[in-house]
Amino acid sequence: MHHDRADQMSEDEDDHRSPPSDLEFTSSEARNYSTVGSGSGSGSGVPESQAPYLDQVLDNVLDNVLQFLTSRQDRNAASLVCKSWYRVEAVTRSELFIGNCYAVSPARASARFTKVRSLVLKGKPRFADFNLLPQGWGAHFSPWVASMAKAYSCLEKVHLKRMSVTDVDLENLAKSLPGFKELVLVCCEGFGTKGLAAFVSLCRQLRVLDLIESEVADDEMDWISHFPEGESCLESLIFDCVECLINFQALERLVANSPSMKRLRLNRHVSIGQLFRLLKIRGPQLTHLGTGSFSLSDLVPQGDQEPELDYASAFTACKSLVCLSGFREIVPDYLPAIYPVCANLTSLNFSYANINTEQLRPIIRHCHNLQIFWVLDSICDEGLQAVAATCKELRELRVFPIDAREDSEGPVSEVGLQAISEGCPKLQSILYFCQRMTNAAVKAMSKNCPDLVVFRLCIMERHRPDHVTGDPMDEGFGAIVKNCKKLTRLAVSGLLTDKAFSYIGKYGKLVRTLSVAFAGNSDMGLKYVLEGCPRLQKLEIRDSPFGDVALLSGLHQYYNMRFLWMSSCRLTRQGCQRVAREMPHLVVELIGSNWEDMEMDDVAEKLSMYMYRSVEMPREDAPDFVTIM
């Protein structure tokens, strides 16, 4: 499933123990260090004249050893041992992860790490997904392409998340790296089918092209036809988010020419009949499939009959299939076609499929091996009970609302949550949208699912209490941080007082990512968290009554964090400026043009502050509506 990768990208692996590679406070010397091996044999007790030779030996040994270090936390730690280790680590690091594209410049990154094969780059803060960040804020890929073109001849893989990528960027990337193999774009925007066409025609060694939840403009360009003719080494083609019509004949040819293809996720303009044709070609090899619309085409060439579709046997050849998604315009009558693969599935994404309990039941009954399940709340609590009854191996559940409004009906509730907690003890990650919830059910989950690492509960109506007792949801979330000892990511909702935050500060010692909305009573809430959670990396807050006092209580913490986002809270320009003054390596951005008109001590209720550590001077590409303190 696409979110294998999306999850990798959202997991916050930054370890508190060693500073991440995007920031080096201890290495201001190292920055100036010359790579010509000269005198780092301190403490070796060896005569000066022999020191350079020994350095080389040491470097060679280190080179061979450090190659085996893959975890970036380990590498960060190794780079701090001494200058020698720093240097060798830098040239042996082949996977470069940059969690915030503004924390370090392309030039600095490529100066330090010279042999990078794979780059992961993340841009905008997550709240950009929900329209809280105006268009044009930044996170441009262009400067990185320019830099990489010069520095990284062996770069093969680029994974971007929430970056702004243009058609020109795609073209330049392909032109400057002819051996390029893998492009993954998650939640990106700024490009269109024109850029895709140029990219695929130039990248003759392309193995992976994954477009995940990205916005792709329709330039009415038949990009699929631009793949080179003849045999292709394509292994993965994911384009389910591309909202443009495609040339099916070209796609069919491409799939036929790609014997290594294992992952294919179609967009909603591919009909079920066309899907079946592709399965005939590539079915046995596919491990990951996105079905496209899963309904009949409403586009019929003049004169053609619609062929009879063989629903029963279409999937029987798909013996390797473990991950199934799509169903973009599902006709539930066709669902039985997937029976042959259910037992092997470890991952099933129905989150675009409007199906009810009765339609789900016969499918889920067969899915004994399911570990990851994404679904719409249209299946209701009864549907979740059916999941709980069968899916004993479930690790990750996401329940999305079919009607994403505050005042919608809400077909799932604490009943579904309770059932899941009782049926799926191995649960590690949950995202649950609902309208009604109780502390009791949340507490039950905290006890029944001790392996929880990610707990994200979204009670859609703001400030909603426990609907049975009328109490705030403090105790439920308190139980989660207390009982789930492995918890690293938490999103809270419902009516919450400062007490909830005191629990988080007291028990949430491993929490790295925290999302807060419409919660808390006073500055104390935020203070508890900033003072209590040593591993905090990413904190995003909206519409909560936290002000300057709280903001200033976190100064000890901000260099350890990737970012802090606060919008529509109770900050003043003065408070933000004070933070910026005290912390020279923090970039404090005020977003929204009204900040300038305000008095320094006016509370900025409608505006946003985004603050992140950086080794660079503040960026120069900021638009008008951004003020950098």
Place this chain on the structure above:
Amino acid sequence: MEKGLGFGNDLNLKATELRLGLPGTDEVEEQADYNVRNKRPLPDATVAEECGGKGKSDAELETAPPAKTQIVGWPPIRSYRKNNIQAKKSEPEAPGIYVKVSMDGAPYLRKIDLKVYQGYPELLKALENMFKFTIGVYSEREGYKGSEYAPTYEDKDGDWMLVGDVPWEMFINSCKRFRIMKGSEARGLGCGV
């Protein structure tokens, strides 16, 4: 009842707004089936009030529904997801009325389900989106003025009629096939009684 026909900066829908049907027929909320959002968005820097409606683009400004003010970005669902959850296909008890639609000059037929639309304005808007053209302004006397296209349909008796002459319910029950005519042929049908 005045009502804008919704989004789509490129179609100037106000000018071609059609009001058809029996007097007293309710005009219903516009729900476009087809997504026009993926044309390159205009550089719109405003953070808009967002409705949970379908077929909306991030960059477009909208009026909030009268019932309750929607908060920007809440609940926290990506717009892409909000916009792409399909309405339920026709219930088995009430199968859709599928008709083939052809347009003079277009290489492909389309098939549409008439039951999905609540009235002529919606249907015509959807056709405009599908085939990328503009239907003129309808009047009983003169048919569709202002465009070289006219929407026509073949009824149960095999006659070709201009779309819009009869009440909606009668139309969807008697329509067998749809054809968007072009040019002089279209004008020939334009005279109502």
